[in-house]
Structures are given as structure tokens and as C-alpha cells.
Amino acid sequence: MRKIDEEKFLYSVSEESIMKTWDNEAVEEHEFSDAYKNFREDLIRKAGENGNDKKIGTAGSEHEERRNGEAGGEIVAMPYLNRKKKWYRRPAGIAAAVAAAIILSVGAYAISGLFHIKSQEYTGDVGEYTYEFEAPEGTMVQPMRLVPNYLPDGYVYSEAGYGEFDEIKKYHKEDGSGGLTIALDNYNSSQTFSYVSSVENTEINGVKTDILTRNGDVSYNHILLMFYEDLGQIVRIYGHSDLSLEELKKIAENLDLESTDGEPYQAFTQEEEIYEAEPIMIADGRQVEIDEVMEYKSEISNVNIAWKVTDIDIRDDISELSEEYFTDYERISSLLDENGKFAPYERTEPVWEDNALVEKSAGESYPAFAYITMEITNLSDEPLTDEFVYANLVYENPETGEEEVEMAEGLGNETVYYDGSDYLDGVYNTKIYHSDFDAGETRTVHLGVLFMKERQDEAYLSFFGWTNLMDTCYVKLIP
Incomplete structure (x- = not known):
């Protein structure tokens, strides 16, 4: 996968989340790791002991502060950690440091995961399985493109009627049979899938993945949902029943997401529309x-x-x-x-x-x-x-x-x-x-x-x- 500019990306998505939360004085509930809690307490302690002049950083982090030779040895924080002026625009000292830590908690949540699955459960009598997604208000997501590096034998790109799109790739066999779709979908705050017999929670390439299996006379027996929480993206992979689950997993294992030059956008904000046609008399x-x-x-x-x-x-x-x-x-x-x-x-x-x-x-x-x-x-x-x-x-x-x-x-x-x-x-x-x-x-x-x-x-x-x-x-x- 082409490496994205993490500093630029995380700066854009976390700063907006932090400042929007500060202005709204709202704190997102989240359970952080012990390592992060220790860092937060250390931040508060250092701020209380040394005032506002102490540099902020985490030991061993690849985003530690670095020395800028052109600035005469001045210590310069990496862009998305340089928040002193914005953090301490209110009263200085320990109280301000506590407020900073609280706001950083929301920002860190946005950085480590741009969304999370709020709930997932069976909701209907025909195997309806529903996901509810949640992202902190103001969280911005970088547009991505799909780069499939593996396709099953005999499958070709379906150009007719689709063209080249970053967010959806459709394939079929050369004789027109079969079918394979790989798509990005992070607009709706919920998604429902019908005729789901079972759900397996697993990981593929370190990405949280659900495998939805549909038993019986269904043309598409498996749906793979890959939750790229750090990128704010969900990938759906589903293929015709002539493609085995092992083949679909192989597609997922060889899939890359690349950032595009598009503007960041808010994800998981739209309500899922369920279309019910009016009866025609x-x-x-x-x-x-x-x-x-x-x-x-x-x-x-x-x-x-x-x-x-x-x-x-x-x-x-x-x-x-x-x-x-x-x-x-x-x-x-x-x-x-x-x-x-x-x-x-x-x-x-x-x-x-x-x-x-x-x-x-x-x-x-x-x-x-x-x-x-x-x-x-x-x-x-x-x-x-x-x-x-x-x-x-x-x-x-x-x-x-x-x-x-x-x-x-x-x-x-x-x-x-x-x-x-x-x-x-x-x-x-x-x-x-x-x-x-x-x-x-x-x-x-x-x-x-x-x-x-x-x-x-x-x-x-x-x-x-x-x-x-x-x-x-x-x-x-x-x-």
C-alpha cells in the first residue's frame, strides 16, 4: 500500500475533532490503554511542575519532537502535537493541563480510530444483521482508492456501465458469468444485510474483519466487511457463489487502500434509506x-x-x-x-x-x-x-x-x-x-x-x- 502522509492526514482529522469538542465542551467516552493513561497523567504532572514551557511528547514515539538546526537548535514539536497556543489559551497551570488532557483524549480517540462499531445485532426475521457506526463529531476522513492486487482466475474488470471509480470495483468472468464487487462504504451511520446465517469476527492483515455467511439458495454466499478504523473506511467484498470463501479472503489479503488528493470529509453521518415502493393500483x-x-x-x-x-x-x-x-x-x-x-x-x-x-x-x-x-x-x-x-x-x-x-x-x-x-x-x-x-x-x-x-x-x-x-x-x- 502506498504510504500516506500520516502527519498531514492526522493533523487535519484530529485538529478539527479536538477544537470542535473544545468549543462544544463535550467529551467522548472512551476506554484508553494503560500506556495512554500513564502518558496523560505524566502530561498533567509535568505541566503542574514546570508550567507551560515544558515540551510535550511520548518517549520512543516516531512522532517525538525533533531538533530543527535552522532554528538554532530550537525544539520543535511535530505538527499534530504542537498544540500549546490552542491548549493554553485559557488559564495556565494544572487546571489548564487537566483540560488539555481531556481534550487530547478526544483527539487521541480520533487519531487511533476514526470510528467504531457502536452495535451489531440481528434485527429482523429474515436474517437481517444491522451495524450501527459512530464517529466523534467533526471527525474528517481522507478519501481513498481501492487497489486490488489479486483477482480470481478468469475475472476481468467490468468497464461497461461503471467506468473507473476509486470507491467501487466490479468484475466478472470473460463470458459474462460470475460476479465480484469490492467497494468502500463509509457514508451511512448504519448498514443492514439480509439473509445472514452467521457472522465470524476475525482479522485480515491486522484489519478487523467480519465474515457474513448466507446459507441456502443465495447467489452471494459470503460478504466480507473490513473495518479500517484508523482510516475511517469500510471495505465490502462479495462474490458470486462460484468463488470460495478462501478466494475472497485471498482478495482481501492482497487489497491496498491508497489516499487520494481529495478533500477530507465527514463519514458515517447519513441515515440508511430503506426504500419501500408504493403499491401501484x-x-x-x-x-x-x-x-x-x-x-x-x-x-x-x-x-x-x-x-x-x-x-x-x-x-x-x-x-x-x-x-x-x-x-x-x-x-x-x-x-x-x-x-x-x-x-x-x-x-x-x-x-x-x-x-x-x-x-x-x-x-x-x-x-x-x-x-x-x-x-x-x-x-x-x-x-x-x-x-x-x-x-x-x-x-x-x-x-x-x-x-x-x-x-x-x-x-x-x-x-x-x-x-x-x-x-x-x-x-x-x-x-x-x-x-x-x-x-x-x-x-x-x-x-x-x-x-x-x-x-x-x-x-x-x-x-x-x-x-x-x-x-x-x-x-x-x-x-
Whole structure:
């Protein structure tokens, strides 16, 4: 690890903590070592015997005072210990020395550890494990960057969608499988992790480390949390289940943190945000019939386009459709039997049971394919480029009226087929749902979604739910 300028760093983070505490006349409770307590008592004793002229230092410290030849042999304290003018701006003598020692206690706490774990415990009924962190008010943290010096065989940096960031590194295998994330996270005053079966407290390279193990059917079985208390940083390391715990430990053992030139900042001050989505009521959207126009208009992008569903054909056989128009034909074809028709299969759902996440049967599902014919018209007098043509498959909860999404294996709620694209790349088809339209052009296109036959009476096609420019439009799958 590149050695940081400890004097400059500790000076900046401790001075602010000391002075802020002095001004607030607040003292942070902390249990110090016997060596430090002896130093504090020695400080008070020397101040009482010799007044304010005695130099301050600790025997054998690498930050002892040193002689400055250019100053004619004057004894000069290292920067972050040179506090005489600030300590003794109030009455001199023993009382002032006692006050100095108390304030130094807070400063030393900030120096030896910029934060600590206030509490850690299970807090929920699905293996939720919560940490509460605490840092003295005014404690400043130096920005750092992650430098991983070891990666598992076959793993490469995930540049797409992330770019080069100091505080997060994402990796995957060259074929796109697997997954590894290494991240710095010291903003929230608390953090909660779900589906945690056990926690092991250990050390890696002298750094306090917790290993969170998640048993059962979980894609990421281990999370390593490294608490760099002297730097005010927390490192999270978690990898796909194809990476063993030994591999994750090896990653941690070969990880460096380097200081950056960024400005120091206060850490552990934000409240953890728990996002709970408001239920979406299908009745609150616009109910659209077959052959009814849905007009999408944006003043910002000058887009004015009309969508119209003209037919919905329910199919058990997709053999007549071209594979190139599917986003993942291999996954979809896995639901077909030897005759090329959709076959029933056993659905499962995750359940937290016996301190593990397990998959339990949710009964049989009968998949089918909805082949949707649409007319799309460019109503503007200008060409449209790269327009997004898409729909979701949702269900209406018969009791509450809420919009629901079934994420059963192989189904999901996404559109899986589109034959109107102008952007087929032949590999991943990442822009398969994008089309160009001439001015005034009307084009007939086809979308395809998978759904569960046992819920077909509750199924809807959802349009424009991804934008706030207009109400979500719902077309009933089976009119």
C-alpha cells in the first residue's frame, strides 16, 4: 500500500475533532490503554511542575519532537502535537493541563480510530444483521482508492456501465458469468444485510474483519466487511457463489487502500434509506381496449407517436417465430417439451427457514406466449430515431387490485420478443427494442411476452410505466 502522509492526514482529522469538542465542551467516552493513561497523567504532572514551557511528547514515539538546526537548535514539536497556543489559551497551570488532557483524549480517540462499531445485532426475521457506526463529531476522513492486487482466475474488470471509480470495483468472468464487487462504504451511520446465517469476527492483515455467511439458495454466499478504523473506511467484498470463501479472503489479503488528493470529509453521518415502493393500483392507470390509440407525446424531445394494439394471439408453440427477434431464445426454449410446445413446470419461491434461504414449491405453472400485433405511427413531421418500443406483463391482485410481477423461473415480466428493431447486433441484441420512424410513417410490429395461463384472467400488458410523461396504460391480455 502506498504510504500516506500520516502527519498531514492526522493533523487535519484530529485538529478539527479536538477544537470542535473544545468549543462544544463535550467529551467522548472512551476506554484508553494503560500506556495512554500513564502518558496523560505524566502530561498533567509535568505541566503542574514546570508550567507551560515544558515540551510535550511520548518517549520512543516516531512522532517525538525533533531538533530543527535552522532554528538554532530550537525544539520543535511535530505538527499534530504542537498544540500549546490552542491548549493554553485559557488559564495556565494544572487546571489548564487537566483540560488539555481531556481534550487530547478526544483527539487521541480520533487519531487511533476514526470510528467504531457502536452495535451489531440481528434485527429482523429474515436474517437481517444491522451495524450501527459512530464517529466523534467533526471527525474528517481522507478519501481513498481501492487497489486490488489479486483477482480470481478468469475475472476481468467490468468497464461497461461503471467506468473507473476509486470507491467501487466490479468484475466478472470473460463470458459474462460470475460476479465480484469490492467497494468502500463509509457514508451511512448504519448498514443492514439480509439473509445472514452467521457472522465470524476475525482479522485480515491486522484489519478487523467480519465474515457474513448466507446459507441456502443465495447467489452471494459470503460478504466480507473490513473495518479500517484508523482510516475511517469500510471495505465490502462479495462474490458470486462460484468463488470460495478462501478466494475472497485471498482478495482481501492482497487489497491496498491508497489516499487520494481529495478533500477530507465527514463519514458515517447519513441515515440508511430503506426504500419501500408504493403499491401501484391498476385501476389508477388508463384502461385501454384493443384498437384504441395510446398517444405518447414529449415536449422535451419533440416526440409524438401513437401506439395501438390491434391483436393478441395466445400461443403454445413458437416454432414459426425467428430466433433472432428473441432476447434469450435459449432460456425460453428451455420451457418447451420435445414437441416444441410449452410444458408445465414446478414453480418455486424463496423462504427463510431454519436460518437459511431455501426454495420451496409453489405449485405447477403453465407458461404460454402472447404474440401482440401493434401499429405504431409517427405523428410528427420529423423522423424519429432510436425510439423505445416495449411492454411489461403484470397481474392484478384479485384481492387488493395492486399490480404484481411474477418472477417465476423462466418467466419474469419482460418483453422477450420484438420484430421491429432497426438495431439488431446479432450478439446480445442490447438495443433490440429500438426503432426508427420516418415522418408520418405507420409500421406494424410484433411484441411477445410470456405469462402463466393459470393467471391469464388477471394479466395485463403495461405500457409507458417506465416514464412519468403520461399515465401507465393497461391492455387486458384476455379481453
